[in-house]
Amino acid sequence: MKTNGSERIRVIAFATVLLFLVLTVRLLQLQVLQGEKFKRLSNENRLRIEKVPAPRGIIYDRNGIPLVKNSPYYCVSLLPEMLKKTDLNAIAKFLNIDAEELNRKIENRKPFEPIKLKGGLSFKEVAFIEARLSDYPALIIDVEETRHYLYGKVGAHLIGYLGKLNPSQAKRPDFKDIPREAFIGQWGVEKLFDKTLRGIPGKRVIEVDALGRQLRLLHEEPPVKGDDLYLSIDINLQKAAEEAFGRRTGALVALKPSTGEILSLVSRPSFDPNLFARGISYTDWLRLIRSRKAPMLNRALQSQYPPGSTFKLITAIAALEKEVIKPETTFNCTGGISHGRWSFGCWKPGGHGTLSLYRAITESCDVYFYLAGKEAGINSIAEYARQFGLGEETGIRLVKEKTGLIPDKAWKKRVKNEPWYLGETYNASIGQGYVLTTPAQLAMMISAISNGGYIYEPRLTRIESPVEPVRKVKVKKETLDIIKDALRGVVADEHGTGYAARSTVVDIGGKTGTAQVISAKRRQQVPEALRDHAWFVAFAPVENPEIALVVFVEHGGHGSETAAPIAKKAIEAYLSPKENKSEDR
Amino acid sequence: MSFGKTYDRWLLIITLLLTGFGMLMIYSSTSVVTPTLAKRNITEFYYFKKHLFTVAVGLIVMFAASKVSPALLRKLAIPLLLVSFVLLILVFVPGIGVSAGGAKRWIRLWPSTFQPSELVKLAMVIFLARFMSMPEYRADRFFYFFMPVAIMGIFQVVFLGQPDFGAAMSLGVLTIGMLFLSGVRLRYIASLLLFCIPIVIKLLQEPYRLKRITSFLDPWKDAKGSGFQLVQSFIALGSGGLTGVGLGKSRQKLDFLPEVHTDFIFSMIGEELGFIVATIVVVLFAVIFLRGVSIANRAKSDFVYYLSYGLSMMLAFQALVNFSVVTGLLPTKGLPLPFISYGGSSLFVNMIAVGILINVSRPEQEQKTKDDLTEIIKRKKAKRAVYGDAL
Known part of the structure; x- marks a missing residue:
């Protein structure tokens, strides 16, 4: 019975030993040959992953007249990996935000995920923060896009607006790939054709040094702009x-x-x-839904x-x-x-x-x-x-x-x-x-x-x-x-x-x-x-x-x-x- | 006692060496209380103390296993398989089963939890050894191939329901490996590929599943999401270099590398102690395997022969899979590193395997005369009957 087996045991034994050998070679490759690269990443360097938002598709009327425009929108974010303990209160103070709440946000985030602190900065505010970036390397200034509705109230019920992903949407699989801070179509055509307009966000894996300076781009996927949409309306x-x-x-x-x-x-x-484009304020929202004339x-x-x-x-x-x-x-x-x-x-x-x-x-x-x-x-x-x-x-x-x-x-x-x-x-x-x-x-x-x-x-x-x-x-x-x-x-x-x-x-x-x-x-x-x-x-x-x-x-x-x-x-x-x-x- | 000279000493020494080394590394990986841990009231010695207890019990279990004669083990084969199956089913019973991260893999067992899938591997090896050593076993008959595969299939269904793809894969490879060893026709094994067809079709229909499986090939692509653990493992191993950053000095264990004390402990070993020590660990597992092979080749009965091969394959396979996962050669599956990773279920089962191997490494006469537990008890009873309470 063992006769056939004795040959086969040699096959198994040989294969197993070979696999152990392969592993040793793999270790040699990872630890010794590429070791420097990883050591650099581990020691004074860290990875930073940035999502590059995709420009949203433009909505046109039937004659090709644009109804919306994407405008730049400045916001400041915080990368907690770069944060020194003492900085937190100082940052909260000069940006005028609640330090307690910021702390809570830091605890609930994923590793290397920047936390958005404040959006819609004016050029003056951007300059103010820019000047302090060297003191607080954990801060990042991003330029995002915001939606500007060129005709304001005209056609608002049809065109709709953007809004943040709400908690119940965040749980749904079709919104899985959308970052928590992202804006998506929440009303009207913006919502109905969100998938068409949305595009695919790009991504940059960046190696940064202890001061948050970018050393090298490790991996990049450019964003894909959303498709434009031609509405039937004139x-x-x-x-x-x-x-x-x-x-x-x-x-x-x-x-x-x-x-x-x-x-x-x-x-x-x-x-x-336009009230909704970057998150509507609570008072504005109350005014809209409580109005006797029910504009919504x-x-x-x-x-x-x-x-x-x-x-x-x-x-x-x-x-x-x-x-x-x-x-x-x-x-x-x-x-x-x-x-x-x-x-x-x-x-x-x-x-x-x-x-x-x-x-x-x-x-x-x-x-x-x-x-x-x-x-x-x-x-x-x-x-x-x-x-x-x-x-x-x-x-x-x-x-x-x-x-x-x-x-x-x-x-x-x-x-x-x-x-x-x-x-x-x-x-x-x-x-x-x-x-x-x-x-x-x-x-x-x-x-x-x-x-x-x-x-x-x-x-x-x-x-x-x-x-x-x-x-x-x-x-x-x-x-x-x-x-x-x-x-x-x-x-x-x-x-x-x-x-x-x-x-x-x-x-x-x-x-x-x-x-x-x-x-x-x-x-x-x-x-x-x-x-x-x-x-x-x-x-x-x-x-x-x-x-x-x-x-x-x-x-x-x-x-x-x-x-x-x-x-x-x-x-x-x-x-x-x-x-x-x-x-x- | 005089059997000391005849059992496989190296096997025991290496096992104890790896276990001791594992305790050291578990202490290193869990002694730094990161803010995440502090929030759960976990202190410096929390994991180490628990592991110390586990190891103590593990050693007792190993010793006990080394006293069980092959004849008794043979008798126990089928009951053991049934018991392991029942335990596996209990995982689904509310109140007894414990689920974590969406998977139901554990049962409550004071003061901790137990993972029945570990026991299943052992029970399957013992069962297969018994099955293949039956006098009527014919490796060239499809029936004798089909029977164990069908039994394995039942377990697989339960594993997939948990879900525990790691356990399903281990059991599959182990069973097929032993069947291959017993000399079954290769075309029988090839016929199992038919089962893969629906899986392949499903993967082709739903490419995201395929993508999830193959994401380990390029962890940088999603370095923050699905590739995070692997990227951190690479950074750990790579930054260790030839000689390591020094014992206790791992940076990656500071919340960067998830599951650093369980499935990914080898990454931290590589980081703190470097390529040389990591390679020694790999070599030690290879030696365990080869000792097992040599024990098997000396076996006098078919049962012991298959049993020894099966157990050595089981130990080697787990180590190989764990190494492959942390070095990015296999997709991430929840499989611990034998003897080293934190966690009782795996340690107990692997200790039993070593205990059995140590026992059968002794010449057969000694096993018969000295180790048959029932014999010993009988003899003691006889003595007591003669001398009475005077003893």
Whole structure:
């Protein structure tokens, strides 16, 4: 049995002894041949590992206008390996920081990891510290980059801001390689496209002497700059839109009907992302989140209200598609109808008289749509509303969206355990009652009406090649043409409710809407906080639309007064001749 | 007693020499109370005192092991393997198992902890020696190859669950090494490569795992993170040079080199005492191995033959892996240096191995007449029966 083994034991014994020999040679190499190199590192020298931050990618608008800039940012750090005990208090004193806290930081760090003491130094402060570097070799002055948002509050909700890695993110594996002090995208596009913009930090392993002077670069990996990002928005449109709002609160969402690109996304009031660029101060943060006007709320996506008369377009489409009315069908508006004990009025006290669909839309007659909605039925209205993307998230991932609400009989049974009443159909037909939409949803709706019924995925980045729509609504082209023709009338006709949006530059189609806050008859005389919200959905040019948008003004009263002029200004800013645009900044 | 002249003295002397040297170096590495240690109320003699106790127990264990006859050891082979398996499983039992750094490798054992994976190695060697020395054992039959590999596989699964890749690797190499020795067909061993295929696929699919394993090849790349320990080990060894910076004068032990008193003690030996002493340590381990080989070659029974080879391989392999890790030839795995590193489990098991080797190094007649513990007890009982309490 051992016969075969005796040969093999020789193999094993020989191999083992050989391995011991290899180890001795390795020791000889490490200790004697390379010994000097390591001795140098150990004795008076130490290693310093520096992370070289990667320049963050620049964000541009669709026309290549830069929206952000990386500016130098000076900060002073401390390398505790170089610290003499007596220095600590002196350093804390002349930098005006808490020595106790500094001590705690030193204890919790990894070896050779510099501790950031103070950022955002002025040139004067840098010079002051620079002069003392020879006394305190543990101090290091670094130049980092900070983000400067060139347009300030304009587009802040969309562009977003940077922030420090928060503790819960620090535990997640996808942020593993990010240094604790680093800034990453925490809001808006900066957050959504953080990985694209971030780049890969470089690294320098440096040999330094006892005074912190650099002796030699042992290893270097250059940083890789983050990719630039071209957004879908047009910053001039964005700016014009925000200016048009003035002091009013509200939102605007503009889409390119042929692609779904977001041309502008406004939420007013806005905030200044530059406050966040290097860590927002506690008082600034409190001011932002405690403000009664809630500037951090993205009203384009997170506020939902009854769409008011803008919803009549859905009622009209449902009634036409179900063939319960024809364009030439007329109803007689006497200023209201009654149903049992209840009466449902038209906004025009005396009534509109006998009118067809075209005038019903241009003059926004409530009675016509009560009756058209009654013929179509709530379930048909809901069916078409959903086809146009109402009652569901649009998929703009900037913030957690509100879904809105499109009621039908099943919904009411499920939620309220009650049957659906005709009066509720009347309310829903004119976009009141249970119906709720966000501005972004109405933008999707008007975009699809204007482009022949195609629903595109809303996009935040510029599209380089044509995209396929997500779906096409099941509505005949003639139906949409009838609606579009009436929408042109809303703005162009003398009695049209959107007359205030009429432009000399371009042919605009649109529809006003009012979301009731209280049901008082004389809404115009109530204080602003109780006044109705104003809607306006629009697109232009009517024939071959390049822009579709929604304007929402909180407590703006009737859509024709406040919302329509904003829409007009935004559209003109986008469609008027684009000269010297990229030289603006 | 007259057996003194016949056992392998060198083996005992070198073992005691390395153990004593280990005590000295453990004192050196832990006597400087760095701020990190001071925070945990650890004083100058804290580790040394604990280690002193461990060594004392280790010597008793070694002596006891040297009194266990091969026949008894043979009988104990399977129970020992089962016991080691149970202990290994206890690691997962809350309250008994102790986890550190995300790994569950220890069981609570007053006043300290015990690492069952160390015992598993010993139990496996004894079991394999018994298995291969069975009269019906046929090295050219796949069944006799497959059986031990399957048993090893069960242990491997537990190791990977802990996780303890170092122990898994040690047990694998040890088992395959002994099977190779017994003369199994090489293609059986080659067939084990099939098991590597899923591992290779996984590594190719998830390159970061491969990167983690191969990061030891270039520790400078991440000198602050994954390569930190190795870079510090290099600095320690390198700054030692030919003759060292002097006993007790290591700089690297000042919080720079993690685990300096356990897995990385050899780096500090190299720093304080230099290449010459470090090489002597390496040579001493090689001599232990060669003494073991020579004991095996003199063995009169197959059991003792395989047992001696297995134990010598076990000792040599642990030392080789530890040396390779601290010199950057193998990825960093938690394996202590036998006899020298701080830590009881490893010391006890290695002491037992030496005790067994010392015992079997004696001529077989003497073992039979003098060392069979049961025999001795029987004889004493017989004497007592004759002379009564007068003795």
